[in-house]
Amino acid sequence: MEIKLYNTLTRKKEIFQALDDGHVRVYACGPTVYDKIHIGNARPLVVFDVLVNLLRATFPKVTYVRNITDVDDKINARAAERGVSINSLCGETIKQFHQDTNALLVSAPDKEPRATQHIAQMIAMIGQLIDKGFAYEAEGHVLFSVANMQDYGALSGRSLDEMIAGARVEVAPYKRDAADFVLWKPSQEGLPSWDSPWGAGRPGWHIECSAMAAEYLGEEFDIHAGGLDLIFPHHENEIAQSRCAHDTNHMARYWLHNGYVTVDGEKMSKSLGNFTTVAKALSTHRGEAIRLALLSSHYRAPFDFSDKLVKGAQIILDKLYRAAALNEAKQPLSEPDKLDAVFMAALSDDLNTPLALTRLQALASEANKGSREAALQLLSCAKYLNLLEDKNWFKSDHAEGIERSEIEALIEARNAARAARDFAQADAIRDKLAAKGVRLLDGPDGTSWEKS
């Protein structure tokens, strides 16, 4: 199946062609681990997860790398503020990060490299850039010289002149050009520091991704993904470093960027303080519902987060789970060409997950009308979105303060009352359970229950 992806580099939707059909390579920028992730951070994790699922179905081998940034000024500041070591701050944050991603049903990447474990590769790369004349040393810093690169700015679509004209930042005196950026900088006393040919110090922000991508994916690879806000300067600078160090025309062939999560129309961000952490959202919503909500708008469009939206997603999930249960215990189909063509076409068209979800709902409707095939397709297609895989969706012990055995005893008592046509008593039991978040379902095969 042909996969089309919108490439930020060309500002067009393009047919995806792998550099090597036998092995597709994908890099996504992961978290800087100084604090819990918020819903905005979660969006790329979820949507690019779906991309990787789709690629895995289409190509024999996919390597998906998602880094962890564990050297950064914000980390240093946060550790100092809390009076904990940088190591323990990072360790704890990574643990929380994995809890969050698991709850959102994000599959693990093939590699999750940490910046601090790749300092040697970064130093080597910086050395190459100096040797090739793309970087220079000044006052203990090493800087990338943008003027020496022909088409610096191509990804973000701005020229050097424009950047300089619009600069809002004071330019460090040791920079030759206002747009030059740091590859290596001296470290203050007490902060993480590594020996280098330019003195003890630490890497700049962008070099880690260049170094780790090259390490695990090669000098040129297929897809580089991340949030819209990384286009400039982060990805622009990654491209500059990688291409100049390796003498290539591309770092990645396709650059994918997800749109922002917004709150009342404004970008969710730490600095605005309008964020909801994933952990917080998980205290009132189920992870799978948050995931579905995130997939319910196109990944490049803004996604306005609200409780109402996630509640709606939960209702849809209930419906999908009910319909999927009509599949009589058959194993989901795995071969992509046996899967529902409408669903696959939607996903393949630049990850049109809203349309794909619409198809899932249509399949659910057909399943409810008696189509076993639709129920099987529903389950099989949902797998591509990491959805509908919770065997205990309606039953997990989420209901407040009531044991499964107690529920079952009450159901028996109610059925006895019903048999005796004591409907007042039967309804009292229904109400009692409803108050505990348990919904009773009377069907031809007896009474079952769901937590609501």
Place this chain on the structure above:
RNA sequence: GGCCCGGUGGCAGAGUGGUUAUGCAGCGGUUUGCAAAACCGUGUACAUCGGUUCAAUUCCGGUCCGGGCCUCCA
């Protein structure tokens, strides 16, 4: 100041140069002791003003409004 992206029915959200998705909510019905679920029916929306066209929500231009990047940020 420079650059970029959007504005679709109560809400969410696709899509299309002419047959105007879909879901949620609402309303009516079928079914059910009740309820839920499910099913059936029901909604002519595409910011605005011009232009192109036999025909525009869809193409082009202006206007208005919103958001974003240029600095850490997914």
